[in-house]
Amino acid sequence: KAGVTQTPRYLIKTRGQQVTLSCSPISGHRSVSWYQQTPGQGLQFLFEYFSETQRNKGNFPGRFSGRQFSNSRSEMNVSTLELGDSALYLCASSQDSPNYGYTFGSGTRLTVV
Amino acid sequence: AQSVTQPDIHITVSEGASLELRCNYSYGATPYLFWYVQSPGQGLQLLLKYFSGDTLVQGIKGFEAEFKRSQSSFNLRKPSVHWSDAAEYFCAVGGGGSQGNLIFGKGTKLSVKP
Numbered sequence: 001k002a003g004v005t006q007t008p009r010y011l012i013k014t015r016g017q018q019v020t021l022s023c024s025p026i027s028g029h030r031s032v033s034w035y036q037q038t039p040g041q042g043l044q045f046l047f048e049y050f051s052e053t054q055r056n057k058g059n060f061p062g063r064f065s066g067r068q069f070s071n072s073r074s075e076m077n078v079s080t081l082e083l084g085d086s087a088l089y090l091c092a093s094s095q096d097s098p099n100y101g102y103t104f105g106s107g108t109r110l111t112v113v
Numbered sequence: 114a115q116s117v118t119q120p121d122i123h124i125t126v127s128e129g130a131s132l133e134l135r136c137n138y139s140y141g142a143t144p145y146l147f148w149y150v151q152s153p154g155q156g157l158q159l160l161l162k163y164f165s166g167d168t169l170v171q172g173i174k175g176f177e178a179e180f181k182r183s184q185s186s187f188n189l190r191k192p193s194v195h196w197s198d199a200a201e202y203f204c205a206v207g208g209g210g211s212q213g214n215l216i217f218g219k220g221t222k223l224s225v226k227p
Contacts, residue, residue, distance in 0.1 A: 042217060042220060101147055101162050102157075103159070104149075106155050
């Protein structure tokens with residue numbers, strides 16, 4: 001059974017640009033969540049999608065957005081990148097509810113210069 | 114508000130020694146509790162979880178954790194640490210049901226001395 005796949009693994013972008021990160025969940029998992037991980041703030045919840053609908057949202061500015069497709073694959077987008085957006089972005093999938101535990105991908109390391 | 118506290122930022126133990134990583138949570142209802150481990154540059158791997166029932170939970174890689182409601186704690190233990198256990202460990206809490214998300218502690222970095 002394939003795990004959670006995130007692409008790309010590494011990304012370098014310039015301040016002001018936008019970026020799209022992709023996540024393919026485990027087959028059969030309908031919930032996809034996104035987290036931002038930084039040394040200072042730790043793991044911070046961005047949003048969760050279930051059956052193509054955003055079901056839960058964290059406390060991030062509107063520059064951070066996401067979507068989920070009918071095959072449960074998810075993308076997150078960050079517009080107008082800031083230096084502080086440099087982080088490891090982790091995608092996690094679960095069958096129905098995140099509250100029963102996630103399976104995480106290896107993450108996308110985003111560096112904004 | 115829900116929160117998770119891992120009081121120890123960094124712990125160093127000798128290989129073969131026992132290990133206990135502390136986790137305290139604040140949650141209004143019955144918590145669902147988790148421990149995850151993260152190796153450098155990687156995602157998080159689930160070690161074990163507690164939903165209900167026996168308060169001593171066994172996980173992978175020889176880890177166990179004990180839920181103590183009276184102390185709002187869910188400490189992770191291992192009787193004998195191996196060098197490959199060096200990693201960062203995260204405690205998390207969730208509320209069950211279909212809504213919500215897991216809330217993670219800031220993590221404890223474990224170093225293992227030979």
